[in-house]
Amino acid sequence: MIFKNFFRKNKRRSNDPIYTIVDIDAAEISGYANGIDQMQSGEIDGFIIRNVISKRELTTLIESHDTIEDDQKFFSDTGMAVFPPPFSNINKSSPSYADDLEKFFTTSANRWNHFPENFGFDFEGRVHETLRKIANGRRVETPQGVNNVGRYNPGCFKHLIPGKGLFKAHCGNLFHKEFPTFYEHMNEISIIENQMSYFVMLDPSQKGGQLTLYDLLWENVEIRMNGDTVLKDKSGKMYDLENQKQVKRQELAPQAGDMIVFSGGRIWHKVELAEETRRLTCGGFLTRSRDDGAVYTWS
Ligand SMILES: O=C(O)CCC(=O)C(=O)O
Numbered sequence: 001m002i003f004k005n006f007f008r009k010n011k012r013r014s015n016d017p018i019y020t021i022v023d024i025d026a027a028e029i030s031g032y033a034n035g036i037d038q039m040q041s042g043e044i045d046g047f048i049i050r051n052v053i054s055k056r057e058l059t060t061l062i063e064s065h066d067t068i069e070d071d072q073k074f075f076s077d078t079g080m081a082v083f084p085p086p087f088s089n090i091n092k093s094s095p096s097y098a099d100d101l102e103k104f105f106t107t108s109a110n111r112w113n114h115f116p117e118n119f120g121f122d123f124e125g126r127v128h129e130t131l132r133k134i135a136n137g138r139r140v141e142t143p144q145g146v147n148n149v150g151r152y153n154p155g156c157f158k159h160l161i162p163g164k165g166l167f168k169a170h171c172g173n174l175f176h177k178e179f180p181t182f183y184e185h186m187n188e189i190s191i192i193e194n195q196m197s198y199f200v201m202l203d204p205s206q207k208g209g210q211l212t213l214y215d216l217l218w219e220n221v222e223i224r225m226n227g228d229t230v231l232k233d234k235s236g237k238m239y240d241l242e243n244q245k246q247v248k249r250q251e252l253a254p255q256a257g258d259m260i261v262f263s264g265g266r267i268w269h270k271v272e273l274a275e276e277t278r279r280l281t282c283g284g285f286l287t288r289s290r291d292d293g294a295v296y297t298w299s
């Protein structure tokens with residue numbers, strides 16, 4: 001009896017995947033019409049949708065991206081250049097806050113309305129078209145900004161600089177406390193708890209840059225300790241993310257043109273150091289509108 005329980009508890013073998021990630025070609029995705037609902041209920045944890053953007057389209061998009069001047073980008077202290085600069089950059093205590101906010105949303109609307117002609121590829125259109133197939137009849141759109149001014153960026157380019165660039169361990173729900181102003185409005189218009197993440201791999205690093213999903217969920221673990229490599233759960237137990245024996249993990253390595261959609265709100269994850277060549281992605285977050293008639297893309 002004891003043995004039976006022991007084996008049942010340890011049913012998962014050490015090299016079985018931790019999460020259910022559906023790996024499927026873009027042409028087959030319609031078979032998962034309620035994929036977003038399945039992700040929200042925890043039935044599946046994400047998708048890797050292959051060949052969402054063709055090689056030719058990628059070449060055009062990347063060439064356009066590479067003409068963006070550095071002074072248009074935000075540079076993080078983790079070796080990442082972000083375009084357009086994120087909302088969280090706006091200083092709430094500045095006297096021009098209201099104007100800055102309005103400008104952020106009008107600039108963003110303008111940018112994305114003209115993106116297809118300026119970049120030679122309709123990134124937002126392709127992302128929405130793809131997500132619509134797993135949205136169970138919901139609309140997929142980028143929401144209007146605060147006071148219905150302009151709109152959000154549906155996503156942003158994230159360029160990890162080789163030898164320096166990575167994303168520290170995080171999960172989407174963690175940001176709700178770190179950027180309360182940003183999330184106040186998102187929370188009014190949508191359900192931010194267990195928000196989802198999406199991104200399209202444009203240019204993978206030749207070495208490193210994998211997406212690592214840790215076997216740790218926001219339900220149990222909400223605290224990231226100083227140094228960002230140790231997490232603390234609700235009972236006070238510490239998890240050293242660098243200790244592979246202590247914290248199981250699953251790695252995803254999308255190829256150029258593949259799109260990842262996953263439960264980034266609740267699953268702790270990181271992007272490993274881009275070691276040899278740059279890693280370029282474009283993406284953002286997903287939430288369901290308050291009336292549940294739409295899925296929102298934003299960043
Ligand atoms: O690789 C990216 O662009 C983003 C990875 C990530 O942290 C996310 O999608 O939530």
Ligand SMILES: [Fe+2]
Binds near residue numbers: 170171172197269
């Ligand atoms: Fe993330």
